[in-house]
Amino acid sequence: MTLACLALVLVVGSMAALYTALPDMAVRTGADQHQLTWIVDGYTLTLACVVLLGGALGDRYGRRTMMVLGLIVFGAASAIPLFAEGPTWIIAARCVCGAGAALVMPSTLSLLTASFGEKQRGLVVGVWAGVSGIGAMLGILASGLLLRFSSWTSIFVAMSLAGVVLALASFSLPESRDESEPPIDLLGAITSGAAVGALVLAAVQVPLHGWTHPAVLIPAALAPIAAAAFIAVELRVARPLLDVRLFADRGFGTGTIAVMLQFLVSFGVFMVYVQFLQLVFGYSPLQAAFAMAPMMVPMMVLAVIAPKLAERFGLRILLGAGLAIIGVGLLLLAQTDASSTYGDIVLALLVISAGVGLSTSPATAAIVAGTPVEQHGVAAAVNDAAREIGAAVGIAVAGSILAAGYGARIDPVVERLPEQLQEPVGDSLAAALAVAEQAGPAGQPLADAAVDAFVYGAHQALVALGIIALVTAAVVSVWAPGVKRTAPVPAEAERNSGQLSEAMSGTGDHTLDT
Template identity: 90%
Template structure:
């Protein structure tokens, strides 16, 4: 009876943590399908639409390390509840102030709330589950993190089918309030030594990540050589050097940079960054491909990519056990190589492809992500002292945000360059008033072709061919990046542990006694199974 009661308590914690994680990760992508509707109803231009999406990512990336440290110092449950309240309140702002500037500010504040929530969800689980169960819960957490963006796209697509963009903010606000109230039932968890928060480290780390992400999100708007990209890109290594210098001199640093010398920690961080780089790069490119080339609606495009969630979630749950048996090197190297192969397969699709061929490539790609995501996250956590699991979770989260921003920048800029290279000769033969919209995007070119009538069909065909060419180049580039990373991580990551003792089975009565600590103690909540 005791074991059953405590097990239910543990599952309640996993459920709440994963729901909160799905909310803040899904919010990153939830507005992708709503941007056209927001442009019409709020008057937002393309630059403002970009910042409605990227303001959230930028703020989250800048503050997530600080959020993890605050959770270790003041309590992970406390930071999770506070972050959900901030997230919910900020999500409600656009319901009362619909101007683009207000929405951008609200999204930035949402990102600040998410920076408190995201590391707390993982560190609560790793602090409350012992090593024998930790691999499983980390696998579940990583699987939810992997499919969170797709859940956000699906949810927003369903809401837009029956309502306007404001319904997305209503849903996010209500979900934040409900999860905040439910999270009060969780046990508190924190570093009992109550270390001071390294504010200088937080400032320099935020500047480093912020400059890097800012440069990445500006690339699709301005190109690689624009000052808006070059200036923050130049500032990022300077801020990183300052961060390293500060942390090496601190008695209790925000993040001990020496951890990156640990092969598991370093390889896990690189792998997590690459996984989100690829995932968000593919989402950015292929959702457009399905809508503009295949003529899918936003909701149908989201459902078309939904099968990716199955292998991603299933393999993420079992991969930690595989890593224990075969080692981190094989899991990460193999997973990243499968991702690369899936992307190269996806790059072969065009306007004549069948959905069966597309979904096969998507399933291969997602299988690679599922195989490598949870072992990478587990390696980051395992390489950090338990009292600093909030910071370890924040490193994992920061790697994801950086990867997402860079993936969108790389895929978007290569797609734009490939489209321009093929459409420019066509544009040169068009009347002057038609040149700019046709050169801007496939959507604009198709609109122009439709206005022209039957005579515009050759223009539409040429624009589709140019877009397919750009998509092909973007996916090939992402695939090559994945394969190169697979080789690097495969050589660097540690192999299987040799001579490790096989854990002895624990009787149910002993397990009940040990698990009961979760319910009876506010300072030691380890589910030591």
Template identity: 60%
Template sequence: MVPTGRDQLSTAQRWLLTLSCLAVVLVTASMAALYTALPEIAADTGASQVELTWIVDGYTLALACLVLPGGAIGDRYGRRVVLITGLLIFSVASAAPLFLDSPTWLIVARVVTGIGAALVMPSTLSLLTAGFPEERRGTAVGLWAGVAGVGAILGILGSGVLIENFSWASIFAGMAVAGATLSVAACTLPESVDPSRSAMDPLGAITSALAIGAIVVAAIEVPVRGWLDPLVIGATAIGLTVATAFVIIERRVAHPLIDVRLFAHRGFGSGTAIVTVQFLVTFGLFMLIVQYFQLILGYRPLISALALAPMGLPMVLISVIAPRLAERVGLRIPACAGLLAIGAGMLMIAQIDSHTSYVDLLGPLLLMSAGIGLCTAPATAAIVDGTPVAKHGVAAAVNDAAREVGAAIGIAIAGSVLAAGYGERIAPALPNLPEQAREPVGDSLAAALEVVERAGPPAQQLGDFAKSAFIHGMQESATVLGLLTLGAAALIAVWAPGKCRTTETTETVASRA
């Protein structure tokens, strides 16, 4: 909806909205951009499966750990200068693999890129909220949330186009050029800063980074090691322990990194939960569906990316109008409706079989896309509205941390359930195979299909059996994600504020605590 009359956006506001959306798309696209390039990276660099996992997840880990301190730094020292600094770090680190392409250097480069992204992402939202009047803020935040949600699809699509025509290094070159271009453009934005310039909270920054980092490490390692592995258990225990220490510290310091009492605000707390669940399910879906397109339907990386592209349109369009709907009826109705749509879509995907076509999947994918647009933008707006304007950098960081942690956990759940279901179904075939083929066939469908390709037509029956095992695992994984989302919808129906509670202020919550 384009405003008219006295509500017409100024040229400066349009430019701010454009740059903020482009920057957040770059950050979220980079989370998924390497999915289609991993086979080529493995072939060219000799990276192991564990190293490939960390080439992808090193970025997410650094971003999740540092996004809260990144938001606080922006509030304290200036959101524009932090945005520019983050984009420059992002650009330089993205260019590093063009010259240093060993697996170790790729992991280091991705971690540093994530550090830059942790400065960029909260700055984009806090600049936006500070630069728009209250009556236009909901629409701006809705558009920002919509393009942030579609960024992963654009990352898969863009990398698919590049891989189709160039090598995997072109993905890093593209990210470097995009980051450098946006850093120059961001110099034209006005500065925005917290007028109080509160002192930093080093203990809060350290404990928040350690807590999020440990939980994300556990989530990353679960698909490979299993839930009962000592590393997974230890990382989870450390994460929960340090998170408790973080809460205690934030309750006692004079200038906390984040006022934990904000989570008692129903809009802020439930909004954070909604964003976490949405990214959890979205990235779990991408992890499943991209493999289904490539391994079952036989799509090339570019075609797989194009198959996801239709999800972007309803997601963005509904995200723009959803905050206005939430202003009228409260957060509860659109959030519950969106989560119900996402959960229903996942349960429909759980019904796939070997005869399911892309047309059969398009309906559930569009339903999920509409649900994401309906619930995520109002949730982001609720998080922002639950904090004072001066602290919108930290509010943006909470929103972003919820996204990254949700994405990591979603990939872990989807991957571990898929692996367990596949392993259970493929197990009866393993004793009849040559010893050297048992491990790859038991590991994954992709490895099994490579064995089948080398063995030729006599092994075709094994390939069909492995595909059916994969579909079984995918059905179980989609079912778990769908039921989890429906359970979250039931919780949000009780927790999220309706219209009568949306006007509750942060000061009111603080006075109760």
């Protein structure tokens, strides 16, 4: 449990760890905005493309083996930027890290479900889901602490050392695999990777180019074509990479949607509100990370107890209530502005995290329960792929709406500025504040207008995320299964069963007449 959770924190935290380091990396490596985006998104894209194959490889060749191999790849690739600091090398290293993480993530969950009995499985999945939920926040906190005392390279040193140490420690774990040794569905792996990769690629390009750019439209059009090819392949092969019929199971289907929504919301909020705290409230990167840290408490506590609540009240109530609470928390957060207190902010963040904690582990447990034990590696990979897709789409939706809202409010101001200042002020609040600072007291009206425009864009993005959460809650409340009830035993059968048990439990010889 300890090693699996530490490995999970490492690969999930790595998704968000570089958010706070991007300004320092831009100054020291000369990376432009496009390259900075791919330093973050190259990891997510590769992980999303390869994770289903990683789960299948774990089922076939051993989950511990894949976890160790993935950690070694992750650790080695994280060391590359220490020797080659160019942006292209860093992007390549992050892509290789993502491939290593794709072997680690499904192995952590499938090892746990194989190692613990069914009675303990709910608690185990709850702990795993809680750790997964707070992993990104731990990554932001850790990177903020490292940047407080060192440069961006210290983050890669820490990730490399952690990967190697955990790989060595993981040799002590018991091996777990599908004893039938199923063949690897390579065609399914290629088509699934193409479908997921095209969708994630389209999502990560939106903040850079907008929704109508060919760099977004082409992969968005290819994604459903590749998905259709994947479904056609999986329905025809004897041992599919992922039996797509599993999505007909209401628990498996709603669990996958709920997990995707949780990461969509979480990373959308991180994307918007880390900037909000730094640019509107004036927090440092480390202060912003600590300001959001209280989210971890209800998320972790509720994730551990939620599986028991799901057994009693049913998946429908837990998922519907959790997603609805997330939506309410987002709408509360959307009401904050430059005049809000930290108490206003933390209340909304705690409501959001409570909703995530209430729904995340039941959703993961439903995905695992909907698949045979020998395919738990693939089940874990479905869970992980849903998270990666959700994270990419959440960043795309929140980032594009924030940019559109900011642009709509700041454009009238930009039109009155000198030509050389129009582009930086129109691009971002950070650039606008830098221009206003250089202008001295005369730049204060510009700073106020830019902050107002950013708050408006953030409000629009959070309201959109809240509406998505509430609509998903309504869908899940109808589609998800309710409480599983056992059929009542007829009185005659119960009486005969009691007589048989009584006869079998006696101490003498018994003759049972047929």
